[in-house]
Amino acid sequence: MVEHFMRLKEKPAHRVIGLMSGTSADAIDAVLCDISGEGRGGLKVKLLAEHSQDYPDFLRNRILRACEPSGGSSAEVCELNFLIGEAFSFAANALLDKSGVGKDAVDLIGSHGQTISHIPPRTGSTTFQLGSTLQLGEPAVIAERTGIPVISNFRTRDMAAGGQGAPLVPFVDYLLLSSDTSNRIALNIGGISNITYLPAHGRFDETIAFDTGPGNMIIDAMVHYMTQGEHAFDRDGAMAASGAVNPKLLHAMSQHDYLKRPPPKSTGREEFGVEFTIKMYDWGTQNGCVIMPRDIVATATLFTAITIAEALKQFVLPKGPIDEVIVSGGGALNPVLMALLAKELAGVQVGISDAHGVPIKAKESIAFAVLARETALGRPGNMPSATGAAGPRLLGQITLP
Ligand SMILES: Nc1ncnc2c1ncn2[C@@H]1O[C@H](COP(=O)(O)OP(=O)(O)O)[C@@H](O)[C@H]1O
Ligand SMILES: [Mg+2]
DSSP states (O other), X not given: OHHHHHHHHHOSEEEEEEEEEOTTOSEEEEEEEXXXXXXXXXXXXXXXEEEEEEOOHHHHHHXXXXXXXXXXXXXXXXXXXXXXXXXXXXXXXXXXXXXXOOGGGOOEEEEEEEEEEEEOOEEOSSOEEOOEEEEESOHHHHHHHHXXXXXXXXXXXXXXXXXXXXXXXXXXXXXXXXXSSOOEEXXXXXXXXXXXXXXXXXXGGGOEEEEEEESSHHXXXXXXXXXXXXXXXXXXXXXXXXXXXXXXXXXXXXXXXXXXXXXXXXXXXXXXXXXXXXXXXXXXXXXXXXXXXHHXXXXXXXXXXHHHHHHIIIIITTTOOOOEEEEESGGGGOHHHHHHHHHHTTTSEEEEGXXXXXXXXXXXXXXXXXXXXXXXXXXXXXXXXXXXXXXXXXXXXXXXX
8 A cells, every 4th residue: 555655656747536526416527637746836737538427316316315404314324325436436437438548547536525414613602513524425435446546535634623624625726726917716606605715926825715605505406496306406597587586585595694604614505405495485485575486596596696796705805806706616507697796796807717727517526636646645635724724634535446
């Protein structure tokens, strides 16, 4: 085992697979890339292949059920861990087939796994609550099915060191997307939205990053609820475009406690999932508002754009100017959300990460390929200024084939 990693240390470049599925639990996004160098300006990522493997419906439904606070039984979580491991292995092997690259030519897999529960630590004046987080997708299964060393379970070490365990992607945003001339925000709109502030000439420890709140999560849950599961999301923002925003419902949503909490902070389904969505839906239908389904989706879409813009105004602008917002994640494919965001952020240039060589659907899987390589080379991968951890930590666990 030591030998394998000694060999990696001697090579200047590494071929790495990154596997990621976010809180939307829609698909496993897989990338194969060659990574060389280190540090800002030094790290280079060449994307060789990309593959997105949708979860089969039965598995997605079981994952979403297990994510609810009333959740899955320990037997269900146990079985899901192995099933998700199989799904991740399938995605990795499909990626390799697509790329034409043999598994012997791949040095490492970095697998984020599927978050099933994320309970951030909270410090208050009278209480202290330790955080906990659980990502499923058994790495032993992935190592067995692919024959490639796997690095997994990235979040736990940061959390054990007092951090939020999230966000971890800012480390890679800093390396790949920062600029010497432009003050940038890297914004990922997945199920949850998170931002990384990259001031021009900024130092690593000056980087701010946190979850702003919902990304597509409320929109997806509303659409799923109202179409009785027929649709999983508002494709191209069509429902939102045909609906009207309900100001009362928007106001009710805006009362969510998370939005006022200062960073470092992270969130998930526990705060913006199905329970919140149904509560808002019921609130809307019980308060004398006759709200059409499309109006609810329009309201949730504006709410999402506003929470992102407000988080930037409230928590980033006091620290420095913003010239550009670089968007990634599936939310970048929702033109209504993107237009509302541009409107809320008038004066700031809003574009997508593809323009910087990072395809929107690949950013997070690239990030876990980079983080796996950092671990394999013995370098820390968390950003304490973003997670609140006591210091830099070597992330993840290693499973050899
Ligand atoms: N064509 C589209 N129109 C609108 N929304 C889309 C489109 N394609 C993807 N999305 C949204 O993107 C989400 C998936 O984004 P993703 O970045 O994979 O999130 P996560 O990291 O949480 O899995 C979907 O659930 C959906 O809400
Ligand atoms: Mg996804």
